[in-house]
Every structure is written in structure tokens, then in C-alpha cells.
Amino acid sequence: MSGQRSDVIIVGGGLVGAASALALTRAGWRVVLIEGRLPDFSALEQGWDARIYAVSPANRAFLERLNAWPDGSRIGTINVMDVCGDAGGRIAFHASDAGAEALAWIAENRWLLAALWRELEAAGIEVVSGVRPVALHSSASEASLQLDDGSTRRAALIVGADGANSWVREACAIKGAIKPYGQSGVVANFACEKPHQGVARQWFDGTSILAWLPMAGARISMVWSSPDPDALLALSPDDLAELVAAAGGHALGKLELLAPAAAFPLRLIQPEAVIAPRVALVGDAAHTVHPLAGQGVNLGFQDAAVLAELLAGGGDAGEWLTLRRYERSRREAVRTMQHTCDGLFTLFHQLDKPLLGWLRNAGLSLTHKLPLVKRELARRAIGF
Numbered sequence: 001m002s003g004q005r006s007d008v009i010i011v012g013g014g015l016v017g018a019a020s021a022l023a024l025t026r027a028g029w030r031v032v033l034i035e036g037r038l039p040d041f042s043a044l045e046q047g048w049d050a051r052i053y054a055v056s057p058a059n060r061a062f063l064e065r066l067n068a069w070p071d072g073s074r075i076g077t078i079n080v081m082d083v084c085g086d087a088g089g090r091i092a093f094h095a096s097d098a099g100a101e102a103l104a105w106i107a108e109n110r111w112l113l114a115a116l117w118r119e120l121e122a123a124g125i126e127v128v129s130g131v132r133p134v135a136l137h138s139s140a141s142e143a144s145l146q147l148d149d150g151s152t153r154r155a156a157l158i159v160g161a162d163g164a165n166s167w168v169r170e171a172c173a174i175k176g177a178i179k180p181y182g183q184s185g186v187v188a189n190f191a192c193e194k195p196h197q198g199v200a201r202q203w204f205d206g207t208s209i210l211a212w213l214p215m216a217g218a219r220i221s222m223v224w225s226s227p228d229p230d231a232l233l234a235l236s237p238d239d240l241a242e243l244v245a246a247a248g249g250h251a252l253g254k255l256e257l258l259a260p261a262a263a264f265p266l267r268l269i270q271p272e273a274v275i276a277p278r279v280a281l282v283g284d285a286a287h288t289v290h291p292l293a294g295q296g297v298n299l300g301f302q303d304a305a306v307l308a309e310l311l312a313g314g315g316d317a318g319e320w321l322t323l324r325r326y327e328r329s330r331r332e333a334v335r336t337m338q339h340t341c342d343g344l345f346t347l348f349h350q351l352d353k354p355l356l357g358w359l360r361n362a363g364l365s366l367t368h369k370l371p372l373v374k375r376e377l378a379r380r381a382i383g384f
């Protein structure tokens with residue numbers, strides 16, 4: 001077969017694809033990264049990015065090992081998580097409940113991406129940008145990708161890191177269940193009048209879920225999972241800031257919008273498989289979850305870490321038994337997170353069932369009083 005050959009081709013240079021490229025290179029493989037759209041590097045580290053991630057301690061350690069953790073001046077710390085139900089239920093987790101330094105760190109998407117792409121360059125990883133694959137073939141010994149510039153690339157393994165609408169997943173004819181939540185996540189950043197003291201706040205009101213996440217300095221990032229995102233996006237900056245402040249009981253005083261709000265549709269995607277002959281899926285290509293627990297990209301970083309770890313021994317990067325081990329190793333963590341988030345979403349959106357209303361609020365308050373259960377929940381949430 002013609003075309004340049006490497007050990008691994010990664011399709012998609014978002015956070016998970018870039019992290020996979022670095023981790024697999026560190027594991028000794030010759031990696032090529034194919035990204036359809038090159039990031040605009042001049043704009044990556046400017047302004048405030050409304051798209052933020054609550055990065056777990058396990059994933060911070062992973063990114064630090066890759067030398068791709070952003071500058072500390074842009075990082076917020078979650079020391080406490082305060083969750084309010086729709087009828088008086090309440091639970092608070094402290095980092096000390098999990099015996100950890102922090103529950104999570106808040107990092108902006110563009111700063112994370114810049115740190116990862118800087119390291120891709122420093123590591124000398126070949127990046128082919130501005131092209132997209134048009135055909136994927138796999139044989140017993142390798143896989144090949146035909147690109148839309150007419151060239152062909154070959155490798156022992158192709159990693160699909162091309163997001164929720166993954167082309168690689170489709171090219172492998174992997175079917176999946178897709179459940180739209182009928183909501184979008186509206187994201188925006190605000191300066192706040194009072195210090196947030198590292199407290200992340202979340203309110204379930206029966207129709208929407210509002211989260212305030214502490215950023216660096218006196219700033220918060222909002223993720224409002226709402227059935228009517230257009231109504232929020234249509235508001236003037238001042239009206240949106242006042243609505244968000246009021247929805248959170250003015251807990252941080254007056255808010256001021258830092259950059260325009262944006263919305264992204266929320267869907268649960270569960271492919272029937274995350275591997276195919278000589279192909280592995282990672283990140284949103286392999287799964288999506290409701291953002292109520294802030295775990296989407298965390299699952300993706302763990303896919304990258306586990307895949308690189310399983311492939312660290314050398315040999316054939318696309319060996320079927322190793323891919324099966326990858327699928328098995330990730331199945332439980334991904335399913336547990338998807339079921340937990342989906343279950344909580346359903347539980348807090350059953351307004352017509354009064355018994356459930358009592359149960360969910362009593363459940364929150366009861367769990368709050370059970371230190372051992374709380375410790376276990378907190379430890380799971382941060383990726384122990």
C-alpha cells in the first residue's frame with residue numbers, strides 16, 4: 001500500500017486528541033495528528049473563554065506529566081461544592097471530605113488547548129492541518145486514511161478523537177444511542193462583587209440546572225443547562241448578569257458579564273463500541289455526558305491516559321487484544337458516569353412526581369449528614 005506510514009494516526013486535535021498525541025508519543029510511538037481546522041494561535045490566550053472545564057486532580061496530574069498544564073494565573077480552584085435541590089435539599093462537599101488538596105481546578109478551554117499545542121510543537125509531533133479524511137480502510141496488518149487533499153496515510157492504529165459527531169466512528173459503521181436532553185448548556189463568565197472563596201455552587205430548580213464555578217480572581221464561570229437557551233442569549237449583558245445573580249440568590253453580590261454567552265446542545269451519546277479493527281475512539285467521539293457533574297473532558301483525558309498506558313509496552317500499536325483491553329478498562333468508568341449524570345438529570349426533572357421530589361431533596365440532605373458516604377462520593381467525583 002502507498003502513502004506515508006506512522007505507528008498511530010490521531011484524527012482530531014481538540015483537547016483529547018492533542019493529549020492523546022502527547023501521551024502516545026511519550027509512550028514511544030511515532031504519531032501523526034490530523035486536525036481539520038488549525039486553532040488561531042494569536043487568539044487562543046486572549047480575553048476570557050466561556051468554555052471552561054472542571055479538571056479533576058487525576059487529570060491535572062496527567063496534564064502536568066505531559067507538561068501541558070496552563071499558567072497558574074488562569075486557574076481557579078474548587079475547594080467546596082455546594083449543591084441545592086429544588087425543595088430545600090442541600091449537600092456540600094469539601095476537598096477535605098475526599099482527603100484532597102482541591103476537588104477540581106477550573107481551566108479555560110483555549111488556555112488548555114494552547115498549552116497542549118505548544119507541547120505538541122515542542123515534542124516535534126507531526127501535525128497535518130486543514131485536511132479531513134474521506135475514507136478509512138483496515139487490513140490485518142494496518143489501517144489507512146485517505147485525505148481530502150488526495151494523499152494517503154497509513155498506521156498500525158487510528159485514534160478517533162474527532163468529537164461528538166465523529167467521522168471516524170461513522171466510517172467504522174459504529175452505531176450508537178443518542179439521547180438529546182432537550183436542553184443546551186449556556187456558558188458565560190462574570191466578574192463578581194464578593195469573593196467566591198473557591199466555592200462551586202449548583203442549583204437544581206426542576207427545569208434547569210445552574211452552576212457557578214470559581215475562576216481565578218473574583219470571577220465565576222456559569223453553566224446553565226436550560227430548555228430555553230435562546231431566551232438567555234437574547235438578553236442584554238446587564239439583564240443576563242442580573243438574572244444569573246438573582247437565580248443564585250445574589251450569593252456573590254452583583255455580577256458583570258465578561259464576554260458574550262454561548263450555548264451548546266446537550267446529548268447523551270453511547271456508541272455500541274469504542275473500538276473497531278485497528279481503530280480506537282477517545283473523548284466525545286467515544287461518549288458524551290450531561291455537564292451537571294463537569295466530567296465530559298475528564299473522561300476523555302482518562303481515555304487518552306489509559307490508551308497510552310496500555311500501549312506502553314511496544315509491539316503492534318493496533319493489536320486487537322490490546323484494543324479490547326482498552327475498551328474493557330474504560331467501560332465501567334464511562335458507564336457509571338453516564339448513568340449517574342443521566343439518573344440525576346431525570347431525578348431532578350420529574351416535577352409531576354411529588355414522591356420523587358421529596359426523595360431527591362431528602363436524599364441530598366441525608367447524604368450531607370453521612371460523612372462516609374459523602375467521602376466516597378467526593379473521592380469518586382474527583383477521580384480517585
Ligand SMILES: Cc1cc2nc3c(=O)[nH]c(=O)nc-3n(C[C@H](O)[C@H](O)[C@H](O)COP(=O)(O)OP(=O)(O)OC[C@H]3O[C@@H](n4cnc5c(N)ncnc54)[C@H](O)[C@@H]3O)c2cc1C
Pocket residue numbers: 011012013014015016017034035036037050051052053054131132133161162163164167168185187223262263264282283284285291294295296297300
Ligand atoms: C460550544 C461548546 C461549549 C462547551 N462548553 C463546555 C463547558 O463549558 N464545560 C464542559 O465540561 N464541556 C463543554 N463542552 C463539551 C466539551 O467541549 C467536550 O466534552 C470536549 O471538548 C471534548 O473534547 P474532544 O477533544 O473529545 O472533542 P472536541 O473538542 O469536539 O474536538 C474534536 C476536534 O476534532 C476536529 N475534527 C472534527 N472532525 C474532524 C475530521 N473529520 N477531521 C479532522 N479533524 C476533525 C475538530 O476540529 C476538533 O478540533 C462544550 C462543547 C461545545 C461544542
